[in-house]
Amino acid sequence: MKTLLDSIKGPWFIAVYTWREGLRRKTLVGFLILSLLVIFGATFMTSFINQATVGDVTTDMSLRLIKDICVTAISIFGVLITIFISASVIPTEIENHVIYTVLSKPVRRYQYLLGKFLGAQLIIIMNLCLMGGLFFIALYIKQRILPTLLLWSVFLTYFEFLIVSALTFAIACASSSSVLPTIAGLFIYITGSLTEYLKDVYNRSGQTGEWFDSLVGYIAYILWNVLPNLQRFSLKTKILELQPNDPPTDVLIPQLVLYGLIYAASGYILAYWIFRKREV
């Protein structure tokens, strides 16, 4: 029991330290302030665009615009924060030589890595909570009903970020500068959002009868199966405009959570594999 507690304690302390360090980063704070301004500003923006509408529809329209702007702001700024933090936690430690001090202590590499990964997740969760909280308040002020569906939306957004974060983190483990993993993180997000397109490529392949055409189709199909598909999390926006009595959502949420966790685990395994080979 004591050994188990010790093996958890180490990563936890590193996670808390990473979290504190993250709070001091000006880029992250900048992104956070910007996102909060957009979410806050969304309520003002809607005042100017509903002159043609009347009655209840006006309220619904502005509510919808607030929801759309805020969910998009959370997605954009959230993913930027996720990528920046996941790309920099390890390379910064290497640049500052802090990693040598930590690893000279009785801390295993996987514990160190787990601590860093958890620390990055704490920062991402904190940012999401802040943005989601402000969005929650903005919506509550507007519609006077607690927007509980928003919590589900933010919850799902986190699991989308978790995949991006884990894979960016894996690349960061191979790099000594945070620039390359940041670019790679953006690439992962873009690719992840475009994976759906690969299925379209597969469906359209084989029409010419050429072997190369079919080959491209098969490659697209394999990639579509293997690569994480972030479009599957589109439920996070749908959920805000749910129709009454919508049974598919209840089934999809746990499956998406599991999907996010599995890809995060594969990202972490990859990160550990790369990191344990590294000479530090």
Place this chain on the structure above:
Amino acid sequence: MTNKKINFILLILFIASVLLGSYQGNRVEFLRECEAFYRWLLAVGTQERLFQSSEGSEKSDKYVDMNLFQKVSEVAIPILKENENTKDLIDDTLSTPENFANIIGNISNDPIIWQLSTRKELAELRKEFLKSLREKKIQYNRDITYAEAQASGVNIFNLFFGFRKIAASLIWLEVDRYWHQGLLHRMVPLMRTCVALDPNFVEAYLIGAWHLAYNATAKLPDTPQHLKKWSPKYNACVGEKEAFYYLAIDFLKNGIRNNPRNYKLYFDLGFAIYKNKMNDYPNAVRYLTEAVRVPHERWVRRQLYICLEMNGQYEEALKGWEDYKTRFPDNPVATRFVLRNQGKIYEMKAQELLKEAEKINDEQSKNEKINQANDYKMQAKEIWKKLSTEEGDPYGDYRLSLMEAMDLYNEGRYLESVAVLDKARWESPSNFDEASDLIIKIKQEANLPLTVSEKKAVLRKIEGDRCQGMPEKVPASS
């Protein structure tokens, strides 16, 4: 453990996790496909139950929705029949698609339809649906793909990153801008793009239909009946205004297919378009009835009962208002409408008895019927008096005047009858047309001279409901 072994284990773990992720991804994909199928079933079920019979003869063969729905229903109905919990839902007098559409129409059956959508027995049909979707042979509730979005000029960047909803909202702002610039012709295609991007954008359907039916037609003159053109698509005579009304109807119907559980769309179709703009009370009742079948605001029922009354369904309207009064005793309107419908029921019963009396030769039975009719008339008058004095509703006075005028008419005192009706129609402008029609009828029977506007009204009636290109035998529509 050697380094090689650890690396091998990690490699295995990584591959296993990716494969597991792929497996889980396929499970999510399966659910998403089932969801698309489920939403399509709701859309086509709504089409089959509400719109199919009322649509005109111009139907496209390009789409396979209705054929596929029939196939699905042929598989689904036996499954439902076998199940103890669901076998009671099936009505053997109806055809299979009608039966399935009726089951879909009930909001409480949504979990059953969802379960059906995920079943193995429907796997082949689900595949066929997805194949037809890819081949663009599905008309209802289909999600547009990247290529289609690019072709319609939507910013592809927004779509790629999953921000379709904000893209739809931004396009809607353009629609709003065009509205203020008076560029109506530019609004319509953008409105369609907007709802194609986000089929659940209910407000876009509502505001779009409102622009089309109200704002676009505000300055248009009424087209005389003989100048209207027959539209096989709508099974109706269409003038300038009506063209916009039908565009609005199509837009709302599309919204209903995509959001069959949203009362606002049914309400706007029934109340704002069919009742207010087209005076088509049977259709108004039809869609308002649908609006109250799904979760709705309390005022939706009131409009339904008003439309029931306007459609001559006084008994149903009375039942509805009585129920409403019990549920919301603080409502000031319900009592008035209960009285109105009671009064009309008595009047109707009196008229029926008088008609029956006319056919009877036996004096005693005839007198009995007439006495009964007079009793009903007295009861109706009591109610109209009550409505006028206790509730302060001028409609009570109007009905009293109307009854008085009809009594005078029956006694052959035509001039006095016309005078009473003339006074009544000016005191109650909302019933002007009804009173005017009665005046014309009495004047014609009594050979009294008609005014110019009355002559015009008579001519319009002689012209009838025919318009240009109208077939001799109008196809039946519900």
